[in-house]
Amino acid sequence: MKDILILGIETSCDETAASIVKNGRHILSNVINSQINIHREFGGVVPEVASRKHIENIAVVVDNAFQEAGLGYNDVDAIAVTNQPGLIGALLVGVSFAKGFAWALGRPLLAVNHLHGHIYANVLEHGDISFPAVCLVVSGGHTSLLYMKDINHYKVIGETRDDAAGEAFDKVARFLGLGYPGGPAIQKAAAQGTAGKMKLPRIFLDKNDFEFSFSGLKTAAMNAWKRIEKSRELEVTDLAAEFQQALVEVLVEKSLKAAKINRVESLLMAGGVAANEHLRFLMKEKADQENIKVYYPSLALCTDNAAMIAGVAYQQYITKSYAPLELNAHPGLLSL
Numbered sequence: 001m002k003d004i005l006i007l008g009i010e011t012s013c014d015e016t017a018a019s020i021v022k023n024g025r026h027i028l029s030n031v032i033n034s035q036i037n038i039h040r041e042f043g044g045v046v047p048e049v050a051s052r053k054h055i056e057n058i059a060v061v062v063d064n065a066f067q068e069a070g071l072g073y074n075d076v077d078a079i080a081v082t083n084q085p086g087l088i089g090a091l092l093v094g095v096s097f098a099k100g101f102a103w104a105l106g107r108p109l110l111a112v113n114h115l116h117g118h119i120y121a122n123v124l125e126h127g128d129i130s131f132p133a134v135c136l137v138v139s140g141g142h143t144s145l146l147y148m149k150d151i152n153h154y155k156v157i158g159e160t161r162d163d164a165a166g167e168a169f170d171k172v173a174r175f176l177g178l179g180y181p182g183g184p185a186i187q188k189a190a191a192q193g194t195a196g197k198m199k200l201p202r203i204f205l206d207k208n209d210f211e212f213s214f215s216g217l218k219t220a221a222m223n224a225w226k227r228i229e230k231s232r233e234l235e236v237t238d239l240a241a242e243f244q245q246a247l248v249e250v251l252v253e254k255s256l257k258a259a260k261i262n263r264v265e266s267l268l269m270a271g272g273v274a275a276n277e278h279l280r281f282l283m284k285e286k287a288d289q290e291n292i293k294v295y296y297p298s299l300a301l302c303t304d305n306a307a308m309i310a311g312v313a314y315q316q317y318i319t320k321s322y323a324p325l326e327l328n329a330h331p332g333l334l335s336l
């Protein structure tokens, strides 16, 4: 059978990314232009700035993806693009570019849900995952537990009622003056501190369901910081360590419970927060005790990238589930 080459484009937040993936499995190029340094001075992503930077970068990033793969424009069979969820202005840059590119080359357009891409990053890296599985999706905007019959079927079995895990990391880091993006900043500070010197709440841990809530933990961490900032009875690193521990414990306990109740042998992690070292370590340690196999992508494929978009779109190409050129972008999650 002929090899299928898909160009993936990702512009949902602050990374302009393009990648070419062969047969949904082999990454031929993976180019990421991150705007982190631009948004850092504002303490978070400024949507309008992100959109404008995507416009400046997109053509160069796509060209680089072709160069890295050693391919010409006409070599690709389809163009895949993230069209939801994300910052609307940012998404529109990728969607508009992809439409123009697909039309000019006479190739089909494939619309990709960003979260499906994050989940698929696991398959890109570890092809041999046995399904059914439970997947913990933890990104900047979403936190959900999914039951997956196979890689194409997702059933939400629990989600956050308020802040996403990544959002809590980002907001707490900003409040503690640790910088942006908050997840890596808290992870770094936490490595210098000790969890447990003070106690933050493990919210919903005792509830017998798969719902999450992180806004109370966030507020508790901020209030603790107001108390100790001047007195210095504790270091900011100790608070960061306790915050990370409280959040990670809940994610790990609930994910393992979901895996056990659903009798699955595979537990997947997806999204930017799955890059967290402590989460990876604790999930693996606890899952090993239950004979459950944990999968997470390498760091480069865990945070936003376009290889996961080009990879997951392969199935849509095979089933001819093409998107029309009227394709629109959606800031929220239409469905999983």
Ligand code: KG4
Binding pocket: 013, 114, 118, 138, 139, 140, 141, 142, 165, 166, 167, 169, 170, 181, 182, 183, 184, 187, 271, 272, 273, 274, 275, 276, 277, 302, 303, 304
């Ligand atoms: O998936 P992602 O790159 O973008 C979205 O789709 O949202 O996730 C970004 C989120 C941010 O909240 C960031 O702080 C968090 O992932 N993150 C981390 C780590 N690296 C990124 N959170 C905790 N620990 C990390 N090492």
Ligand code: ZN
Binding pocket: 114, 118, 139, 140, 271, 272, 303, 304
């Ligand atoms: Zn993402």
